[in-house]
Amino acid sequence: MQGVRLRRWFWWAGAFQEGKEIGLKRGWNDVSFHGSSQIPTPNLDALASSGIMLNNYYSECLCTPSRGSLLTGQYPIRLGLQHYVLRANEPSGIPLEMNTMPQYFKGLGYATHMIGKVFFGIDLHNGTEVVKDIRGQYATDLFTEKANLIIENHNPSQPLFLYLSHLAVHTANTFMPLQAPLDLIDQFDYIKNEYRRAFAGMTASLDNSIGKLFEALHNKNMLSNTILVFASDNGGETDVSVDGYSSNYPLRGKKYFIWEGGIRVPALIWSPLLQLRKPQVSMQLMHVADWLPTLYRAAGGDPRNLGTIDGQSVWEALVTNSRSPRTLLLHNIDPIYNVSSLRRVRDILRKVGMYLPKKDDTWRKGSEVKCDGVPETANQCNPLDAPCLYNITADPCEMNNIADRHPEEVESMLNIIKAYESQAAEPQFQYPDPHGDPMCHGFAYVPWQDPEHITNCPFFQK
Numbered sequence: 001m002q003g004v005r006l007r008r009w010f011w012w013a014g015a016f017q018e019g020k021e022i023g024l025k026r027g028w029n030d031v032s033f034h035g036s037s038q039i040p041t042p043n044l045d046a047l048a049s050s051g052i053m054l055n056n057y058y059s060e061c062l063c064t065p066s067r068g069s070l071l072t073g074q075y076p077i078r079l080g081l082q083h084y085v086l087r088a089n090e091p092s093g094i095p096l097e098m099n100t101m102p103q104y105f106k107g108l109g110y111a112t113h114m115i116g117k118v119f120f121g122i123d124l125h126n127g128t129e130v131v132k133d134i135r136g137q138y139a140t141d142l143f144t145e146k147a148n149l150i151i152e153n154h155n156p157s158q159p160l161f162l163y164l165s166h167l168a169v170h171t172a173n174t175f176m177p178l179q180a181p182l183d184l185i186d187q188f189d190y191i192k193n194e195y196r197r198a199f200a201g202m203t204a205s206l207d208n209s210i211g212k213l214f215e216a217l218h219n220k221n222m223l224s225n226t227i228l229v230f231a232s233d234n235g236g237e238t239d240v241s242v243d244g245y246s247s248n249y250p251l252r253g254k255k256y257f258i259w260e261g262g263i264r265v266p267a268l269i270w271s272p273l274l275q276l277r278k279p280q281v282s283m284q285l286m287h288v289a290d291w292l293p294t295l296y297r298a299a300g301g302d303p304r305n306l307g308t309i310d311g312q313s314v315w316e317a318l319v320t321n322s323r324s325p326r327t328l329l330l331h332n333i334d335p336i337y338n339v340s341s342l343r344r345v346r347d348i349l350r351k352v353g354m355y356l357p358k359k360d361d362t363w364r365k366g367s368e369v370k371c372d373g374v375p376e377t378a379n380q381c382n383p384l385d386a387p388c389l390y391n392i393t394a395d396p397c398e399m400n401n402i403a404d405r406h407p408e409e410v411e412s413m414l415n416i417i418k419a420y421e422s423q424a425a426e427p428q429f430q431y432p433d434p435h436g437d438p439m440c441h442g443f444a445y446v447p448w449q450d451p452e453h454i455t456n457c458p459f460f461q462k
Helices: 042-048 063-072 101-106 139-153 182-188 194-219 288-298 315-320 407-423
Strands: 002-009 015-017 052-054 111-116 160-165 226-231 267-270 280-282 328-334 339-346 388-391
Touching: 042 194, 042 226, 042 267, 063 101, 063 288, 101 111, 101 160, 101 288, 111 139, 139 160, 139 194, 182 194, 194 226, 226 288, 288 315, 328 407, 339 407, 388 407
Parallel strands: 052 280, 111 160
Antiparallel strands: 002 339, 002 388, 015 160, 015 226, 052 267, 226 267, 328 339
């Protein structure tokens, strides 16, 4: 399968009992199932070595567009979420006319639960109630405890959809951006950089959470009918000036950018329902928008009932290890920054390898990305001047711009982007509303435009 991507810049998962989606800011090289030996992730490795590693899986380059796409099955351009993250007090969000993943699963009889970060992590809520009596507890541990309680108290006669979105490994605050329990940080004393060491502790805490959730499902006798999904919602932040100590090596780019390092992220799916005889490294093209129709199909629903969406079900392709139905992937169109990126699959689907851990680490090697050369040897690509074209299958590190050799491909893909542009909603990016400031609501973030929260805030009266 030859995947070509056009870059155009002119300015700069669900455990579900029949599901678990975990969103984080983890880089390609921050998990040991991709071959990194610096930060072991044994629980994720165990799932990867007995499930499917999604090696051709793409998110968006920021959390808001990724999560909007996950929940609706739509590209961010349909939602007006294609430009930036939702900020505190910003009167924006998923359009109210859009149905979301839990609504669809409720229609199939599921009990649905969500734990953790939604679009930005600020306050702690239990349902619609603000929680103020929990202090000093590590968020990863707290979220894990809540998830385990849901599993323990669940009535197994009803299917369960659980969306767990950890804050880890996101930065915390400007005073102490990277936080993890000291005993976990101390496990990585061989990492010389203290900030990367703290990042490793955060990663270990999240990996421990995976193990505890898996154990809870086992104790509840739910594993045999569970689909577990692990995926990052954007590439890792590597800029140390903003406390970025992730690693996307060897991929080019990082969070905020639509190079591979910003959008090609660690992901896997594990389930007895996949009926795997061997662990599998998947090169089927997949986008975050595909989770809705894929899991809906796995749960017995008909994806056609989801209406017109951008997501495509890849369930059958995963079960049969066959060609992905997705041959076109719009990474994004941002009309404010005037940046766009499109991937199109060309030529013949290449057969993917099947990896069985007969020897130590042999299963892992199929998920490693290898590149010829280093970024310093890359040929000229300046998206400020002209579009760049890459064969992502043969050149995953985006070092060989082939736009000059394939002008007809560039023109064709630009025409596709223009067609998408004509369908895009206006970006919702708005100035924060001061009436949503916590000072107006007992020092808590609330849905301030709901009738019960509307107030004449004295702090902003002229």
